Amino acid sequence: MSDGLIEFAEEFDSGSHGGNPGDRLNFAPEDASAGVERWKVLIVDDEHAVHRVTRQTLKDFEFDGKRLQFFSAYSPEEARQIISANPDIAVVLLDVVMGEANAGLTVARYIREVLNNRLVRIVLRTGRPEDAPEERVIREYDINDYREKSELTARRLCTTMVATLRSYRDLRVLDTGKRGLEYLLASSPMLLETQSMQRLASGILAQLQAVLSLTPFRRPGPGLAAVREPGGEITVLAATGAFYAGIGRPVREVAPPAVLAAVEKAVGGSGALYSSGWVVKGFRSRNGAEGIIFMEGATNLTDWEKRLIDLFTMNVAVVFDNLNLNREIEETQREIIFTLGEFSEARSRETGNHVKRVAEYSGLLAQKAGLPPEEAELVKMASPMHDVGKLGIADAILNKPGQLSPEEFEVIKAHGTLGYEILRNSSRRIMQAAAIIALQHHERYDGTGYPQGLKGEEIHIFGRITAMADVFDALGSERVYKKAWPMDRILDYFRSERGRHFDPRLVDLFFANLPEFLQIKDSFADHFPLAHA
16 A cells, blocks of 8 residues: 555546446445444545545454444535434544535534534544645534545554544543433432332333443343342342243243352342343342342443442442331331221221221222222222221120111211321321221212212212222121121122212222122131121
């Protein structure tokens, strides 16, 4: 090759190497082999020989273990299209004069100001430096190098590529770190607001995939998030890709042996494990529960990216621990609520299973009615206190085996208001829900109920749901004043009271999902009869 790249290009233009003068050479973008990362280089020049010589000179070029993938543009319009479609191009070798004196400079301005691409390195190449003086161009345009074509020998071209690619690589690392930190700051509140372990697991996988995708060419593969309760198995809570079908199953049934070994090694550990293109992280809560996240596709991670992932998993561990603590508080709260509900029912010689069944019926009906999961769970937790007002009713009336007098019935009817007064002063959502349920679970859809005579949707949905759950269980349960009704009679009653006692839509949902309600009844059946006076 002669000393100047432009001279070699001119030889191609003259046809001495088999080319036809004036012919345009159409170079399709070179496809990188599957899974192989390459530096993308865009050559912008209206002289076809410059494209050929540049490719020939750099065909064996390698930097940082990666070779080049070339794109060719012969006009400013083509250049704009290609760089817009490929924002991860690392270097643009840009001619100044292409038909118009400053055509290349308009491309440089488009890249920086329109696309706002500050990472790509722009090397200006010109055969007519008088049209674009170096000092003026460097000052007025955001380019990274300026070369006259006559000085670009093969050695100089390779040296320029090393310098520009090193700069691009370092800027990309800084940009990835910056965007990663911004992403973690934005995603942390979302994780902190998570109210269920399943949602946390799904959120973790989504965020980790996003972090790993910050670097071009990297495509995170399938992943899973799992948990092990004290004394239990490691169970998949959320998964992507090939692991998705394993949600709800033990990891040992889902993961290949090598993955299972990595997961078991990481469970309860600290720090992340990076091996075979994986990232594996384990963490432990204060109550002994252990979590694990696993993701394929974590290839060629830089030290900065590993620190970023470690920071992310530290945040996850804190959220995991807080979620377990919150769950422990909720379970304690639930236990107190059930105990209070059972105590109020025990005063009327009813079994504690009544409040369990009412809770399960209420939660199921709330789900079928389309309430958000949080609301359905709230109804389920609050409904056991529907009869807490019975604590203020005298035993002689509460447990009277015979028919109540009108005066005694009025006292019994007051238990809804009493329950409301007991619960209403709490600021907790569950207590507020329980207060509504206690007050309204004896209201009737046609307005003939008590204590307020509310009608239709004036009755809170929580009250309408618990009313159905309470009556369904009461009719099928033995009480001091009656025998349990057979199921056929109970179902006939619900059909007859559709739109009268009960919300018609809820009745329809009840019958549409009857097997599930009967399953709850069987699961929490009373195993001993009540003694009748």
